[in-house]
Structure formats: structure tokens, C-alpha cells
Amino acid sequence: MKRTIFIILALLSATLIGCQSEEGGTYAQDPDNQKESKVVEHALGKTEVPVNPERVVVIGLEDMMLSLEIPMLAATGVEGQYLYDLLKEEDIHIIGTVGAEYNFEAILDQEPDIIVASESPAGRENVYERLTQIAPTITYDREDWRESIKAIGSVFGKGEKADQVIQTLDEKLEKAKKKVTDSIGEDQTVAFIRPTNKDVQVFFPGYSYTSVLYDELGFTTGALVSELQENEEEGAWGSVVSLEKMPELTADYLFVTVGSSLATIEDNEQASLALEEAKKLPVWQGIPAVQQERVYVVSPRHWMLNGPIAESRKIDDVVEALTTN
Structure with missing residues (x-):
């Protein structure tokens, strides 16, 4: 009888303890x-x-x-x-x-x-x-x-699948980096901004949404972005500056987005219209990249979020912009 009770208790204990x-x-x-x-x-x-x-x-x-x-x-x-x-x-x-x-x-x-x-x-x-x-x-x-x-x-x-997703994106990054470098050469500078009709958000290297340009594709910033970053707290996403500062944005290539990732279609359309108005301003026309016709407008839908699908689309945007003659 005691042996039977011991076996029952042991089975109950194993069930409750579970496994690692x-x-x-x-x-x-x-x-x-x-x-x-x-x-x-x-x-x-x-x-x-x-x-x-x-x-x-x-x-x-x-x-x-x-x-x-x-x-x-x-x-x-x-x-x-x-x-x-x-x-x-x-x-x-x-x-x-x-x-x-x-x-x-x-x-x-x-x-x-x-x-x-x-x-x-x-x-x-x-x-x-x-x-x-x-x-x-x-x-x-x-x-x-x-x-x-x-x-x-x-x-x-899905551990193996996660490793595969990361590896696939890393391979795409390496191919993209070579293709862009072969097209425009090394040591080129870029900037990523989000303008409104009142001011401009200038994003810093290291900010997660735009780090693909710097940390992964290897671009550097122009003087204005470096100056702004020095005056902000460590880890800041970027800085908001007046439209009048735009002619000081001397990056070789300029990527621009407006609106946001999760806004309504109507709100993003309004933001696009505001950008068109900003483009008519003398301060916009004074931006070196604008004068060189090296400005590329990209969607906030994937640029203002993170994930392997978003990052892949960002890479596609950069390759298309900088390798298409």
C-alpha cells in the first residue's frame, strides 16, 4: 500500500514540476x-x-x-x-x-x-x-x-528561421553596398530628413529607422548633421531645425520622407502636398543636393519602422536611387 501511494505522489510531483x-x-x-x-x-x-x-x-x-x-x-x-x-x-x-x-x-x-x-x-x-x-x-x-x-x-x-532571415538580409546588404559603391564611389555623404512647412527633422546616424544608410551601407554625414549631433544628448534620434538651415545641408545625397508609417492615407497625402510647397521655397532651392538633382523621396511607411521586410525595402530604395542613371 505504501509503495502504491509513493508512486502516485511521484507522478503528481513530476506533473507539477514540469520540465525545463x-x-x-x-x-x-x-x-x-x-x-x-x-x-x-x-x-x-x-x-x-x-x-x-x-x-x-x-x-x-x-x-x-x-x-x-x-x-x-x-x-x-x-x-x-x-x-x-x-x-x-x-x-x-x-x-x-x-x-x-x-x-x-x-x-x-x-x-x-x-x-x-x-x-x-x-x-x-x-x-x-x-x-x-x-x-x-x-x-x-x-x-x-x-x-x-x-x-x-x-x-x-522558429529559431533556425530567425537566423535564416537575418542571414538573408545581411547577404542583401553586402550586395547592395558593393553595387552602390561601384556606381557612385566611396566616401559619399548622405542625409535623411523629414520636412514640414514649418521646420525640418534631421535624423542622426545610429537612429534605428535610418541606420541602414550609415551603420549598414556605410555612408557618412555632412558637416551640418555632425554639428547638430554634437549639440544634442547622446543617443538622440535627431534634431529639429528651421527651414532656413537647409542650404547648410551639404550632403552629397539627400533622402527625404514626409508623413508617418501609421498615418491615414489622407494625412500622408497632405504631408506630400506640403513637401511640394516647401520645394518652391528659395531655401530649398539652395540645398546643394537639390541643385545637383540628388534628392530622393521615399515612403515613411517602411522607413519609419523596423523589421526585416522594412529594412529590405529601404535597401531597395537606396540601390534604385543611387545606381539608376
Whole structure:
């Protein structure tokens, strides 16, 4: 009798203790529905999530999830955004969003098993807490997409796929760098700006959205950008300057965007019209790159976000701009 009781207790103990996961989390059995779970460490903490979730809702990390070919029940998006058509093709329900506002009711309606969200803006006050009230939520840094895609891949059993995505993009970068250098030579300077009808945002090297130009394709900045960066705090995304400073922007090539990644089509159209008006100003005409016809307007839809799909499209933009005669 004692031997029988000992065996039963041992079996119960093994069930409760579970086993160690590949990610360092602990597997456990839910006694009610027998679903396995594991604890995952992420940008905003540690969360117990189902091992094989069937109803995955994604907020802001759609680029990485699509690249990893992880099935999604629903994701956020707005018409005109660079992933919108891809999400529709995959028959993924799109939770409409403009900017960084979350539609909590629409997320709740999906009855998710798990929510995979961008650390920002999930890290804002009460946002993450509200998401966790709907379903277990794990968050990752969209800007540091290389590390994040590896972490997400590990959670969903797509580690090898994550490595493959990174390798494919790195190979594309090397080919693009050679092609551009063969076309325009070395030691060329570029600048990336977002003008309005009142002022201009000048982005710095190292800023995640535009770092592909500098850190990865190897361009340097002109004197004005370097001067502005010296006067800002370390790690600043860039600087806002008056339109009157534009003739001092002496970069050999100028990349320009207007609007934003998650704005409505109408808002981005208005921003484009404002750019056309800015182009008529004498200060715009005084920009050296404008005089040399080396100005290239690119879409904010993928330039103002991060992820392997966005980065790939940025590379395509640069290659097309600087290698087309």
C-alpha cells in the first residue's frame, strides 16, 4: 500500500514540476484543460504563456512575425501601411489603428491565447497592464529587430528561421553596398530628413529607422548633421531645425520622407502636398543636393519602422536611387 501511494505522489510531483524549456522557462500542465505552458522572459517582464497558442494577436511586430511565418489570427494595421496587403493576403484579421493607439475592445473580441506586442508603446502607463488583462502578453523591442526576431523565434520554435532571415538580409546588404559603391564611389555623404512647412527633422546616424544608410551601407554625414549631433544628448534620434538651415545641408545625397508609417492615407497625402510647397521655397532651392538633382523621396511607411521586410525595402530604395542613371 505504501509503495502504491509513493508512486502516485511521484507522478503528481513530476506533473507539477514540469520540465525545463529551450528558452530557459519552465513548462507546466494546466490541470483543468491539460494545456502546456511555459514562462517567457521578454522586454517588460516574465509571462506564463501557452506552449502551442492557436489564437495569436500581434501588435506592432507584424514585420517579424510575417518573416518568421508564424500564423497570426489578428494583427494591427492601417490601409496604406507597407504590410497591409500582405496581412490581407494571409487572411489575417486587421485591427485598425492609427498611430500608436490600441483598440483594446477589438483585441478582446479576438479572444487571443497570447498577445505579441511591440515594447513601445506597450510600455506606456497602463497599456501593458490592460493587454495582460485580455491575454498573456509578451513584448519585444521593434527597433532592435535582430535581437527581437531571435527571441520571438525561440518562443515559437522558429529559431533556425530567425537566423535564416537575418542571414538573408545581411547577404542583401553586402550586395547592395558593393553595387552602390561601384556606381557612385566611396566616401559619399548622405542625409535623411523629414520636412514640414514649418521646420525640418534631421535624423542622426545610429537612429534605428535610418541606420541602414550609415551603420549598414556605410555612408557618412555632412558637416551640418555632425554639428547638430554634437549639440544634442547622446543617443538622440535627431534634431529639429528651421527651414532656413537647409542650404547648410551639404550632403552629397539627400533622402527625404514626409508623413508617418501609421498615418491615414489622407494625412500622408497632405504631408506630400506640403513637401511640394516647401520645394518652391528659395531655401530649398539652395540645398546643394537639390541643385545637383540628388534628392530622393521615399515612403515613411517602411522607413519609419523596423523589421526585416522594412529594412529590405529601404535597401531597395537606396540601390534604385543611387545606381539608376
